Structures are given as C-alpha cells and as structure tokens.
Amino acid sequence: MERYVLLLIGVLGVCSLFVYAQPSELPKPINIEGIWQGVLKVAGMDITVVFKVSKKPDGTLMATMDIPTQGAKDIPVDKVILKNNTLRLEMKSIQGVFEGNIKDDKLTIDGQWNQNGSFPLVLEKVEKAPEIRRPQEPKKPYPYDEEEVIYENKKAGIKLAGTLTLPRDKKTFPAVLLIQGSGPLDRNETILGHRPFKVLADYLTRRGIAVLRADKRGISKSPSDFLLATGEDFASDVLAGVEYLKSRKEINPKKIGLIGHSEGGFIAPMVAVQSPDVAFIVMWAGPGLTGEETLCLQMSLMAKAKGVNDEMITKGLKLQERLFAEIKQEKNNTAAEKELRKILTNGLKELSPEEKEAMNLSEATMGSQTIQYMLSSWYRYFLTYDPKPTLKKVKCPVLAINGEKDLQVPAKANLSAIEECLKAGGNKYYTIKELPGLNHLFQPAATGAVSEYGKIEETISPTALKIIGDWVLEQTGEK
DSSP: OOTTSOHHHHHGGGOOOOOOOOGGGOSSOOOOOEEEEEEEEETTEEEEEEEEEEEOTTSOEEEEEEEGGGTEEEEEOSEEEEETTEEEEEEGGGTEEEEEEEOTTSSEEEEEEESSSEEEEEEEEESSOOOOOOTTSOOSSOSSEEEEEEEEETTTTEEEEEEEEEOSSSSOEEEEEEEOOSSSOOTTOOBTTBOHHHHHHHHHHHTTOEEEEEOOTTBTTBOSOGGGOOHHHHHHHHHHHHHHHHHOTTEEEEEEEEEEETTHHHHHHHHHHHOTTEEEEEEESOOOSOHHHHHHHHHHHHHHHTTOOHHHHHHHHHHHHHHHHHHHHOOOHHHHHHHHHHHHHHHHHTSOHHHHHHHTOSTTTTSHHHHHHHTSHHHHHHHHOOOHHHHTTOOSOEEEEEETTOSSSOHHHHHHHHHHHHHHTTOOOEEEEEETTBOTTSOBOSSOOGGGGGGOSOSSOHHHHHHHHHHHHHHHTOO
C-alpha cells in the first residue's frame, strides 16, 4: 500500500515557518546564501532535499526546503542558525532538524538530518535546484469544466472537499469516483511528485466521463481526524460521494462507478456491496489477500529487489510476524507499545549491522513514531481485514488490474484471489488483467521498487489508461 514512505512524505507539506539568525553570532562573515542540495538515504530510498538560503531586508537569514521527488516546494524553515562554521536548520512542525559543519571550501556542509532517527546528509552548493519533469501533468485550458465541490457525509458529520470534472458535449454523463490508496493523500493522490488521480481524471473526462475526486477526511480541505479513520470510515465517505453524484443533474444516476487504487481497491467492493447505485468498479492494484498477507509478501519482494538473501528475509519475516501477533492480541495501546518495544529491541539484537541495513531495520526506522503508526486505528483494521467475503458478494461488473512488477500489492497472488472470489460468488461480469512491466503506480519500471517511483517521469502508463477508459466506456454504453 502507500504507507511505505518515511514520514517526510506524509508531513512535509504541512509545515509553516519563519526564519531568523543574527549575523552578530558569527565571529567572521560566512556567505551561506544560495542553493544547497543533498541526498537522504531512508527506507531504501534516495530522497533529494534542497535548501534555499537567503537574507531578509534586515539582514537576518531565512530558508526554504524542497523535496523534488515528493513534489514539495518552498517549505519554510522555522529557524536558520549560523554560528562559527556550523549551520542549523529547524522545522518544528515536522520535528526535523539539519545540523552540519561547513567545510573549508565553503561549498560543502557535512551533517545529519534528525527526524525519528538520525541520518547522514551532506549538502553541496549548486547553481540551480533540480527540476522534476512530469510530462503527463494536465495543463490549462482544459477542454472540459472543472468545479470545486463540497459535500457532506451526514452519517459521520463531516464535509469532504473535492474536484468534479465534467465533459461539455452532452447534457448528462456517466461518472466515476476515485478512491485513493492508503496514507494521508489528497484528491490528486499526490505522491513522490506525481498526481495520478489528476492525470486519470483528465484522461477520462476528455473521453466523456465525469470524474469526482476528493481529499481524504482530515487531509487538505476535508477537515476531520485522519488518524482515527479505518477502511470502513473511508467506505462511508465514498458512499457520501455517490450520493452527491446522484444529486447532480449532469450525472446519469444509473451509470456511476468506482475506481479504487491500492487500499481504494478493497474499499470499492465494500461500497458496491452496500449501494445498488454502484454500476461497476475498477480495482486498480487492489488487494485480494488480507492485510497481513499483503504486508508479508510486500516485505519479502521488496527485500529481494534489493538483493537480500533468503536467510535474511526469513529473519525479517519472523520479526514482523511477532509484531503482528502482538498487535492482534493486545487491544490496549499502552500495553501493546511496551511489548512491541521489547520485541523490536530483542529482534534487532539478533541481526548483524549488515542484516539491519539490508532489511532497513534499525532503532531509527522502528522508532516511536513507527510504533504509534502500527497501533493506529487504520493499521489495526488493515492488518486483519479480509476482502474475500466482500468480493464474493459483488455482483456488478469488475475490472481488476495489477502491474506485473508491483511489489506492494503483488499481481499474481492478489489477482488470483480476486478472480477466485468473484467466480465463487457467481459474478459473471469481471475482467482480470496483469499488465507487463508496470509497478504499483502503473508506471513502466525496471524493478518495481518504491525508490523508482519519483525518478520515473511518466505518471501512468498510456496502456493502463486506455484499458481503464475503454472498459468504463463499455460498461456505460458510451463506447
């Protein structure tokens, strides 16, 4: 699923900051102004970070931070402190701090990034910040109408904000509602500089299909508490979205479908079973296995992609299984946290430094924030949720597609489980496809590793877009 990335990805977009440091702190003037770039190696990924340091009119220092592969730009820094040859950059809202020593050449800063652990980070002065190309990103003017909308989930007592795109060539249209994968994702499913849902909505709307995409509850312009939500809560939000589409005169109420990516791929069947108004669903890299089975497969395949041997993988899986068993057994978070810390401490002692590095297991990566996440309402629900009983009840047409190189929701195991359940439930209107060479985001990939996502310029394979578009038009009779 999408919760693989260091907290940098989830929270860096919400910081706010103002910066100051007194030049009088320096015994000798050092010109620190300019663009500083470095690479963080975290969770098996290379994350490029860029700091832009400048002066305010009063001479005090200020800075911003970019994370190009995550699409994060001009994030303010709370404090810039330059003392002697040491630079310190503080971001309180994300509990992140960079501190490093300026080398004699004044072109290199050797330091550490601290955020839920300490990670080496060397910054080098560069002339220009890197630019990430996203050639599929839609550009205005669009040949369709785009509308900002707000609708209510009355059952939950919350409002959801989104974007509705409407074709212009007819009076009424078929419609789809897009459902994000796991994690704090906005209406565009923004991840690693890509906005898959914006690309998908643009493609489908140009082909005559209205598209609704909304920020998850608690994210961006949809106020709520994201951390307390489970898959059932998100399903409730999707049902509210279906009701909203039915209220629009431009939408044909008999031709409303759902497209769910990753976690959204198991939420779509949940909603289809509850609502007769769902005419069809697309499971886009959706799971057919339990959360626990998916996470174990995910860990194994990601480790193999990094060259980790079978013996190390077995050790990692055993540690993971002990953690899962405790989470399922102990319902009290305080007691569970204490036991998880003990399991992690003892488990890490059994691994050599080389094994820890290969499996991305350390005191830093398995710190307090990781444990809190594992004890969250979402994680507890996802770990034990089995999509199979729900899939057996789905009677509307289903398109289930996965990328062959998907390491997060592995194609063969999940597609087989989905097909078996639909068949067992008597559904005769399903299509199962494994798309060669594509990863979890449906990008053409070399290995499918998460570390590739941000480096690939293409957001969604045109082949995948066409398959989804053709199938939706076929279900709505618009082809």
